[in-house]
Amino acid sequence: MVVVIEFDYHIKHHFGKLQKMKSVLSSKFIPIFSLFCLVLLSLPSPSLSAHAKCNSDDKKVLLKIKQDLNNPYHLASWNPDVDCCTWYAMKCDRNTGRVIALTIFSGNISGQIPPAVGDLPYLQNLEFHKLTNLTGQIPSTITKLVRLNFLRLSWTNLSGPVPSFLSQLKNLTFLDLSFNDFTGSIPPSLSELPNLLALHLDRNKLTGNIPESFGKFAGNTPDLYLSHNMLSGTIPRSFGDLNFSSWMDFSRNKLEGDASFLFGKNKTVQFIDLSRNLFQFDISKVEFSENLVYLDLNHNKIFGSLPVGLTQLQLQLFNVSYNRLCGQIPQGGKLQSFDLYSYFHNRCLCGNPLTACK
Structure with a gap:
């Protein structure tokens, strides 16, 4: 190895001298030099040998999961004779060989989520995504995954209630249960997740009210996606004290009453979609944050005139159609x-881009 280091040094700093050495080696010591190179090439690469092999217990669990899913072709690489850290749809920790991610998506897979997923104790990321033949309910064994921080069970045909035991997964930062067939009410206990940054419950068949507990999350306020359900009632007044970092989507439900307290000059939320509900409030009294870039209020019962403050916003999307608004559309900013x-x-809204006010 000293010789190799010296060669590398001369390559960088004494190229001319190396050329002379190379000519000598080429003419007099070709057999010895070639043998030396072959020996070096045959040595194992440090980068490859440093990767730990799959833990044997995790491997058994993965093979059980494959069996419970009826040995789909999608998991054909899950060969018991091969190191499972090389298998498709999963990832190991390089140092320990423990399985830390299981991401099964877009495959022709039928059945239910195997309870055995709870027997991968080091799992941090779990995804079953775009598997339309995946049915049944979320297994309670998932609560054993105490290291889990990313859970996506979306675009499947999972059904039943959204289980309250998900609140036991205290390390979750991302929870996505969208595009499923979940029914019943939203469990209030989800507000107890202290590290949650985003909660997707959209595109299900959820009913009932938005839980009062969502007005006070245990940690930071997560981006909240509740659209395309059958939620009803009013938004808890405590939501007025929340500061969503980016998204708030309550669209396409049966929510009603006043929603004006969701807005404010000091709010950080950038995207608000309240469209296709039954909200009813005077928009002329609302103050909007300069952070707002997306505002969709279409198909509600909102009344009053559009405030001039809207002209100060850098809006990328704006829709107030199908409401009860009146007066002239303020001129300036992005509104035109x-x-x-x-x-x-709207009842009597006028001005560019609508017809001129009389």
């Missing part, structure tokens, strides 16, 4: 960049 379909079907 949106077409008439963002404003039409």
Whole structure:
């Protein structure tokens, strides 16, 4: 290895001298030099040998999961004779060989989520995504995954209630249960997740009210996606004290009453979608944050005139159609960049891009 280091040094700093050495080696010591190179090439690469092999207990669990899913072709690489850290749809920790991620998606897989997933104690990331033949309920064994921080069970046909035991997964930062067939009410205990940054419950068949507990999350306020359900009632007044970092989507439900307290000059939320509900409040009294870039209020019962403060926003999307608004659309800012379909079907709204006010 000293020789190799010296060669590397001369390559960088004494190229001319190396050329002379190379000519000597080439003419007099070809057999010896070639043998030396072959020996070096045959040595194992440190980067490859440093990767720990799959833990044998984890390997048994993975093979049980494959069996419970009826040995799908999607998991054909899960060969018991091969190191499982090389298998498709999973990842090992390089140092320990423990399975830390299981990401099964877009495959022709039927059945239910195997309870054995709870027997991968070092799992941090679990995904069953875009598996339309995956049915049944979320197994309670998932609560054993105390290291889990990312859980996505979406675009499947999972059904039943959203289980309250998910609140036991205290390390979760991301929970996505969207595009499923979950029914029943939203469990209030989900607000107890102290590290949650995003909660997706959209595109299900959930009913009932938004839990009062969601007005006070245990940690930071997560981005909240509740759209395309059958939620009803009013938004808890305590939501007025929350500061969503980015997204708030309550669209396409049956929510009603006043939602004006969701807005405010000091809010950090950038995207608000309250469209296709039954909200009813005077928009002329609302103050909007300069952080807001996406505001969709279409198909509600909102009344009053559009406040001039909207002209100060750098809006990328704006829609107040199908409400009960009146008065002139304020001139300036981004408001005239949106077409008439963002404003039409209001009681007496007028001005560019609608017809001129009389």
